[in-house]
Amino acid sequence: MRYISTRGGTAPAGFIDAVLMGLADDGGLLVPDAMPQLSPETLEAWRTLSYTDLAVEVLSLFTGDDLTREELQGLVRGSYATFRHPEVTPVQKIGDNLHVLELFHGPTFAFKDVALQFLGNLYAHIAAKTGSIIHILGATSGDTGASAIEGVRGKEGIHICILYPHGKVSRVQELQMTTIQGENVLNLAIRGTFDDAQRIIKEIFADAAFKREYHLRAINSINIARILAQVVYYFYAYFRVSGEADGRRVNFSVPTGNFGDIFAGYLAKQMGLPIHRLILATNENDILTRFVNTGLYRPAAFRSTHSPSMDIQVASNFERYLYYLHGEKPEMVRELMAGFGAQGEVRASGEVLAQVQADFSAYSIENEACLNTIHGHYHGRAYLLDPHTACGVAAAELGAVEGEVTVALATAHPAKFDESIRLREITQTFPESIQALFELPQRQTVVEATAEAVRQKLVPFFGGEAGGTEAQGKAITSA
Structure with missing residues (x-):
C-alpha cells in the first residue's frame, strides 16, 4: 500500500512516511493509491470479531509492510486498553429503527480518542524505532486537542502544540486541554475561529522548510492515519446492527463539521461494507449540507451554536472527497482547489451533483x-444526548424511511457540554474525572490568529532542549 497526494505532486509514500508527512508536500491530502476491496465472505468472517481484533484486520490492509502484524496488534491493544467499555464502541438501541454508536468511552470522553489513542501510540512507536523527532502541531474545535494531548502526554521524545479558538469551546473541553501540566504540551488560544486555527495549521505545514527544520507532524484529520482508524467502527457497528435488522437496510447518520468522520464511513462503503445511506448532519454552519443539497460549497457567516465542535466553515477533509468524486484525477483537484482559493467556492452540477x-x-x-x-x-x-449527537439523531429522524435502520454516531459524552444540556433544565452527574478538572490550575497562552504569531511561540517550544517551557507559561497569559 502506497499513499499519494490528491494534487498529484508528491512521490508515493509508505504508511509510516505518510503518517509523518501529514499534509502532502504539494499542499494536498494523502489517500491510498488503491482501495482494498472486501468480499462478502471476508465480511462474514469478521462479523463476530472483537473491536480490537477487527481493528487489526482493517488497519493491516493499509499499513503494508511498514508494521508487522505483531507490532500492529500491540499498538491496537495498547490504544483501546484505555477505554472504559469492554466493547470500546458499543451500540445502544434508542428507538424502533434507531441506534447510537457510543464513541465516547475513551480517556477524554470524545470520539477523537478512537483515532488519537492509536495515532499517539503510533508516533511513539515510530520515534522509538526510527529515532524520528515528533513535534506535533494541531488545531481543535474542542475535542481533538484534549484527545491528542492525552494520546501523547508523557511519551518520550514527543512534544505537542494545540491551537483552539479562544472562548469558543466548552468549559470542559478547555479544562481538559489547559489543566495538563506536562512540559511537552503547549496550548495556544487564538483570537479567532476554528477555521482561523485550521488555516494557520495549513499555512505552517505548507512552509516546507519550516516544517522540516522543526520536524512538524500532524495530529488533525489531514493525517490519513486518523481517518483509517475511524473506518473500523463503521464495520463494528454495522456487524452489531445488521444481525438484528431483519433484512432492513442500514444507514449511518454522522454529525460533522470537518468531514473526516463521515469520510471514514465513505471509505468503509467504498471497501465493500454494504452501508445503504450516509446521512450528513450539520448545525447552522452548514457548508457541507448546502453542498450536498445544491452543489455549492461556499463559506457563509460564522454562527456560534450549542454544538461548538461543529462550528466549522471550511472542512479540511473535503478535498479527499473531491478526489474520489472526480474520478481520482489530481489535475481536477488542483483546478478546483485553485478556484476555491481565488473565488472562495466550489460548484458541482449535472452528473457530478447527482453522484x-x-x-x-x-x-x-x-x-x-x-x-x-x-x-x-x-x-x-431516558437517554441523554450531547448536542452534537443530537444533531445526528435529529437528522436520522428527519431522513427516516420505512424498511431502514439508522445508526447515529454519538460523538461525545453529554458531560462535555453541560452548558447546552442545562438549557433544557436537565441536571446530569459528571463522571469523577471530569468533575476533578474544575479544581486544577490552568495553563494557556492567548495569541493573535496569524501564522506568524503562532510561529513565534513554536520556535522556542519545539526548538528548546526541554520543550521550551518559556513559550508555555505557568498560567493563563496573553501574547
Whole structure:
C-alpha cells in the first residue's frame, strides 16, 4: 500500500512516511493509491470479531509492510486498553429503527480518542524505532486537542502544540486541554475561529522548510492515519446492527463539521461494507449540507451554536472527497482547489451533483431543534444526548424511511457540554474525572490568529532542549 497526494505532486509514500508527512508536500491530502476491496465472505468472517481484533484486520490492509502484524496488534491493544467499555464502541438501541454508536468511552470522553489513542501510540512507536523527532502541531474545535494531548502526554521524545479558538469551546473541553501540566504540551488560544486555527495549521505545514527544520507532524484529520482508524467502527457497528435488522437496510447518520468522520464511513462503503445511506448532519454552519443539497460549497457567516465542535466553515477533509468524486484525477483537484482559493467556492452540477446526492443525504439541525431532540430523548427514552449527537439523531429522524435502520454516531459524552444540556433544565452527574478538572490550575497562552504569531511561540517550544517551557507559561497569559 502506497499513499499519494490528491494534487498529484508528491512521490508515493509508505504508511509510516505518510503518517509523518501529514499534509502532502504539494499542499494536498494523502489517500491510498488503491482501495482494498472486501468480499462478502471476508465480511462474514469478521462479523463476530472483537473491536480490537477487527481493528487489526482493517488497519493491516493499509499499513503494508511498514508494521508487522505483531507490532500492529500491540499498538491496537495498547490504544483501546484505555477505554472504559469492554466493547470500546458499543451500540445502544434508542428507538424502533434507531441506534447510537457510543464513541465516547475513551480517556477524554470524545470520539477523537478512537483515532488519537492509536495515532499517539503510533508516533511513539515510530520515534522509538526510527529515532524520528515528533513535534506535533494541531488545531481543535474542542475535542481533538484534549484527545491528542492525552494520546501523547508523557511519551518520550514527543512534544505537542494545540491551537483552539479562544472562548469558543466548552468549559470542559478547555479544562481538559489547559489543566495538563506536562512540559511537552503547549496550548495556544487564538483570537479567532476554528477555521482561523485550521488555516494557520495549513499555512505552517505548507512552509516546507519550516516544517522540516522543526520536524512538524500532524495530529488533525489531514493525517490519513486518523481517518483509517475511524473506518473500523463503521464495520463494528454495522456487524452489531445488521444481525438484528431483519433484512432492513442500514444507514449511518454522522454529525460533522470537518468531514473526516463521515469520510471514514465513505471509505468503509467504498471497501465493500454494504452501508445503504450516509446521512450528513450539520448545525447552522452548514457548508457541507448546502453542498450536498445544491452543489455549492461556499463559506457563509460564522454562527456560534450549542454544538461548538461543529462550528466549522471550511472542512479540511473535503478535498479527499473531491478526489474520489472526480474520478481520482489530481489535475481536477488542483483546478478546483485553485478556484476555491481565488473565488472562495466550489460548484458541482449535472452528473457530478447527482453522484454527491447518491453518496450522501444532508440536513442542517439548528439550535432549537438540537435542544428539542435532547429533551425528547431524555424524557421519552431516558437517554441523554450531547448536542452534537443530537444533531445526528435529529437528522436520522428527519431522513427516516420505512424498511431502514439508522445508526447515529454519538460523538461525545453529554458531560462535555453541560452548558447546552442545562438549557433544557436537565441536571446530569459528571463522571469523577471530569468533575476533578474544575479544581486544577490552568495553563494557556492567548495569541493573535496569524501564522506568524503562532510561529513565534513554536520556535522556542519545539526548538528548546526541554520543550521550551518559556513559550508555555505557568498560567493563563496573553501574547
